[in-house]
Amino acid sequence: MNPRLLLPALLAATTTLLTAPAPATAAQLGTPTPHFHEYVALGDSWSADVTVLGIDHTYAPSGCAQSTWNYPKQVAARLGVRTFRDATCGGATTVEMTAPQNVGHVPLLAQGVNPAQFDRLTPTTDLVTVGIGGNDVGLADTALGCLNPLPAPLAAPCRSRFAEPGGKDLMSRRIAAAKSRISGVLTGIHQRSPRATVLVVDYLAGVADDHGCYPLVPILDEDLAWFGARLRELNGMLASAAREGGATFVDTYRGSVGHDVCAPDGTRWVEGLAPLSSHPVGPAVPFHPNRLGADHQAATVLQTLGS
Numbered sequence: 113m114n115p116r117l118l119l120p121a122l123l124a125a126t127t128t129l130l131t132a133p134a135p136a137t138a139a140q141l142g143t144p145t146p147h148f149h150e151y152v153a154l155g156d157s158w159s160a161d162v163t164v165l166g167i168d169h170t171y172a173p174s175g176c177a178q179s180t181w182n183y184p185k186q187v188a189a190r191l192g193v194r195t196f197r198d199a200t201c202g203g204a205t206t207v208e209m210t211a212p213q214n215v216g217h218v219p220l221l222a223q224g225v226n227p228a229q230f231d232r233l234t235p236t237t238d239l240v241t242v243g244i245g246g247n248d249v250g251l252a253d254t255a256l257g258c259l260n261p262l263p264a265p266l267a268a269p270c271r272s273r274f275a276e277p278g279g280k281d282l283m284s285r286r287i288a289a290a291k292s293r294i295s296g297v298l299t300g301i302h303q304r305s306p307r308a309t310v311l312v313v314d315y316l317a318g319v320a321d322d323h324g325c326y327p328l329v330p331i332l333d334e335d336l337a338w339f340g341a342r343l344r345e346l347n348g349m350l351a352s353a354a355r356e357g358g359a360t361f362v363d364t365y366r367g368s369v370g371h372d373v374c375a376p377d378g379t380r381w382v383e384g385l386a387p388l389s390s391h392p393v394g395p396a397v398p399f400h401p402n403r404l405g406a407d408h409q410a411a412t413v414l415q416t417l418g419s
Contacts, residue, residue, distance in 0.1 A: 175215025
């Protein structure tokens, strides 16, 4: 999801802290004989596991804010693949699969452009993960738009702004419309890498179904419930597109229930509004997975692969 509204101020204040321990090597993790040899990771900020600390620019410009511990890097290390390319980038949409993404807007980081993510695919690529769609439907902007300085009943719920005539919901309509774009992404992957096993990775359970935590996360309970329903709807669309598009769906949502933005520190896998985390310790990107979330994503991908 889109960190463009959140990263600049945080990064400007913490540029000197952009180092972190390298991820565990395949040898340290006891890697078995690899089943895959050329792995390409595609996706947005929830696949890049964007960070303020520990930014890795090995595979993409610093402005993409890839973390050193994101799930693609963990999966690549565990599988011991010979060739790995991580194209994931904060703010990416399906458009950036075939078009370059200018990430020079992030202050004090290396200016540059992330090439079209599909440019990393080759005919010999045999594993692809892709996590995309949240920015296409405006998920991050919607969450930020639901922030409310007043509690209920003084404040009006933000969900009312998405109501359409006939009882339809604007976000639901956006999600349904995005399915053709996800299908197009899968078609493009298969065309460029016909031998590849393709995994569609969904979004973690960032909010709870039945409660909020106002004012810690200043979104009304009913708006969080509505937002959570749209998140499940998005994941359902991704599962359907994967099934119809010759890909395997990776369900990170189900195992992450109870680890949402309102969970206590140490249990929380998706950070709330406060731009701080203890996993790792330091500044964090609000409403994005922390390292615990990335660990769960990696474990679920590996479990899906049978590794």
